Amino acid sequence: MxxxxxxxxxxxxxxxxxxxxxxxxxxxxxxxxxxxxxxxxxxxxxxxxxxxxxxILEADAARDLVETGVSDRILREGHEHEGIGLRFGGREHRIHFKELVGASVWLYxxxxxxxxxxxxxxxxxxxxxxxxxxxxxxxxxxxxxxxxxxxxxxxxxxxxxxxxxxxxxxxxxxxxxxxxxxxxxxxxxYPFAWFGILAEAPMSAPELVYAHSEHGFALISQRTDSVQRMYFQCEPDESVEAWPDDRIWETLQARVAGPDGFRLEEGPVLEKTVLRFRxxxxxxxxxxxxxxxxxxxxxxxxxxxxxxxxxxxxxxxxxxxxxxxxxxxxxxxxxxxxxxxxxxxxxxxxxxxxxxxxxxTTPGGSAFDLRRQLGELDNVVATRAGRTYLAEQYTGWPTSRRDH
Ligand SMILES: Cc1cc2nc3c(=O)[nH]c(=O)nc-3n(C[C@H](O)[C@H](O)[C@H](O)COP(=O)(O)OP(=O)(O)OC[C@H]3O[C@@H](n4cnc5c(N)ncnc54)[C@H](O)[C@@H]3O)c2cc1C
The missing domain is CATH 3.50.50.60 (FAD/NAD(P)-binding domain)
Incomplete structure (x- = not known):
């Protein structure tokens, strides 16, 4: 028309x-x-x-919000994160962005x-x-x-x-x-999706925790002192109705569990969504x-x-x-x-x-696939080159005209 x-x-x-x-x-x-x-x-x-x-905002993106006059609220209410936790084999390894590449990101x-x-x-x-x-x-x-x-x-x-x-x-x-x-x-x-929740609970960790386990992936993220955002790997056609709060917490706890005794702070789940991605x-x-x-x-x-x-x-x-x-x-x-x-x-x-x-974890993956993945994770955290690669990529690349 x-x-x-x-x-x-x-x-x-x-x-x-x-x-x-x-x-x-x-x-x-x-x-x-x-x-x-x-x-x-x-x-x-x-x-x-x-x-x-x-x-998560890259430091350059956060700076642009402030310097172009959108708002400086991110500096007052956002949280600068100097690293992330990577958990696998039941242990946590910190990737220290500031120390490795002199950069950080903002939780906002x-x-x-x-x-x-x-x-x-x-x-x-x-x-x-x-x-x-x-x-x-x-x-x-x-x-x-x-x-x-x-x-x-x-x-x-x-x-x-x-x-x-x-x-x-x-x-x-x-x-x-x-x-x-x-x-x-x-x-x-991808043959999986994320089950995302917003929960009324204290923070379980000061920075994001990316967890690999034989049961699948989980991400522990934060919103405020009393509201947290978390995700766990699920089937692409998963239904939120099949997930009462108890089942959600049991699943998340199993994915972050380890000999260090790490446990998530639990609370009422305020929102549940299945997020498909590609x-x-x-x-x-x-x-x-x-x-x-x-x-x-x-x-x-x-x-x-x-x-x-x-x-x-x-x-x-x-x-x-x-x-x-x-x-x-x-x-x-x-x-x-x-x-x-x-x-x-x-x-x-x-x-x-x-x-x-x-x-x-890939649905139908073999024991070999899981062990190989642990080998790759070990390569990432055990060498400075591996940690630096992750830090450099996660914090973003320079935004100047001649990006390199
Ligand atoms: C669970 C989840 C976690 C994420 N985590 C991160 C993260 O930590 N860091 C990160 O960088 N990114 C993350 N992302 C990705 C990020 O949210 C998107 O990349 C971002 O929203 C893209 O912004 P956009 O403006 O391009 O699109 P959108 O935010 O999708 O905005 C597009 C807008 O267009 C409107 N629209 C659509 N059709 C029409 C139409 N016909 N006419 C008029 N308007 C229309 C829509 O209503 C919408 O408001 C995440 C995404 C999800 C789902």
Whole structure:
């Protein structure tokens, strides 16, 4: 219905589909440079704000939130982590990032990153429309693309733009705008998922603990002094109804148990979700006047804590090239986006896949597979080179123009 009448028409240089971290950070970076955007999202602000997702930010991403004026709340309410625990064979080994590579990460939930970005848009007079429906994206192969959507009150809107950014996540529609015969989709499915819980309990450990056991993987993570986030490996089609609190705690305790007597602090489970994941990259990340950013172009298994960081890195590069394109360099400036973004994306794909195969047990795997995995884990923790590799990858890579 490309030409059906609409109730409102607005024109901006950049229209952004998706108000996740990629979409909102892009709008913020462009806004700082005086470029107006309109961001639309199908979900309400409340829905996005209350959906548990990532929890770990690279130090560079944390610094960007502060230095670009989004908010300095991360410095007051976030927690700087100088390492992680790796548990296997019933023992814990600390990977000390600060000592190994001079870097750290920040524990700061994605829900807080979202609140900071959405508040910054409000504060700076940015235009963000939540709860829209019927998103249509038209004319992306021309220099005058349009976005159409219906507001929560039924009003039909049209946004006319010079560029459209698809930041609509892993289930979005923008990636499909690149014609099938012109795109390549690289993907890998995993034979397991994560069972995620939010529990009202004291912290069991001061930093994240990644646990390998013969029963499967578990991740012990934190949110606040009294609310914790934990995950354990489960079947991809697992049902949350089959998991009363007692069964969840028994499973988690078995996965972290060891001769050192480590035990998790237990409490009422507030939320249970089964999270399926895969590795995915679509190329190209740009088609005509459309650019894809964040999970819309790629997803990684959550094991390496890369997804949110990658989304923020994409838009940092994209904002820079869009400013040049709109500042007179024209569309050719956008040619730089994909190669610069992809270098980090494939590094992150490799690391996320490596962490996943290192820590998860493969259904139907043999005793050999398990012993080999323990050998690999031992190689990681027992040598400085192994620990340094993990520390370097987990804390991220430099974000300068000449990444290396
Ligand atoms: C359990 C879990 C743990 C994770 N842990 C980490 C971690 O520790 N560190 C890390 O870096 N990453 C982590 N991630 C990944 C991280 O959450 C994502 O990579 C991140 O949300 C990507 O941001 P985005 O803005 O690209 O996409 P999203 O956050 O998915 O935002 C996309 C938005 O687009 C909207 N949208 C979709 N379709 C339309 C449409 N047609 N019209 C308008 N809007 C639309 C959606 O409603 C959504 O709000 C984790 C993910 C999960 C699930």
């Amino acid at each position: 490309a030409d059906a009448p609409v109730d409102t028409v607005a024109s901006v240089p950049v229209a952004v589909i998706g108000a996740g971290p990629a979409g909102l950070m892009l709008a913020h970076l462009l806004g700082r440079a005086g470029i107006e955007t309109i961001v639309i999202d199908t979900r309400t602000r409340h829905e996005i704000e209350t959906t548990q997702r990532a929890g 939930p994605q829900t807080d990153v979202f609140v900071d970005l959405a508040d910054a848009r409000d504060r700076d007079g940015g235009s963000v429309h939540f709860g829209v429906g019927d998103t249509e994206i038209l004319d992306v192969t021309t220099g005058a693309p349009r976005v159409r959507c219906t507001g929560p009150d039924g009003t039909r809107h049209e946004i006319r733009a010079r560029y459209v950014v698809g930041a609509d996540g892993s289930r979005g529609m923008c990636r499909d705008l690149v014609p099938g015969e012109r795109r390549t989709r690289y993907r890998k499915e 590795s995915f990259v679509q190329e190209p990340m740009r088609w005509g006047s459309l650019a894809l950013a964040g999970d819309a172009a790629h997803t990684v298994p959550p094991t390496g804590a890369r997804g949110l960081n990658l989304a923020l890195h994409d838009v940092k590069v994209l904002a820079e090239v869009l400013l040049r394109a709109l500042g007179g360099a024209g569309e050719a400036a956008l040619d730089e986006y994909q190669p610069r973004a992809l270098q980090r994306i494939w590094r992150a794909q490799n690391f996320s896949h490596w962490m996943t195969q290192l820590l998860h």
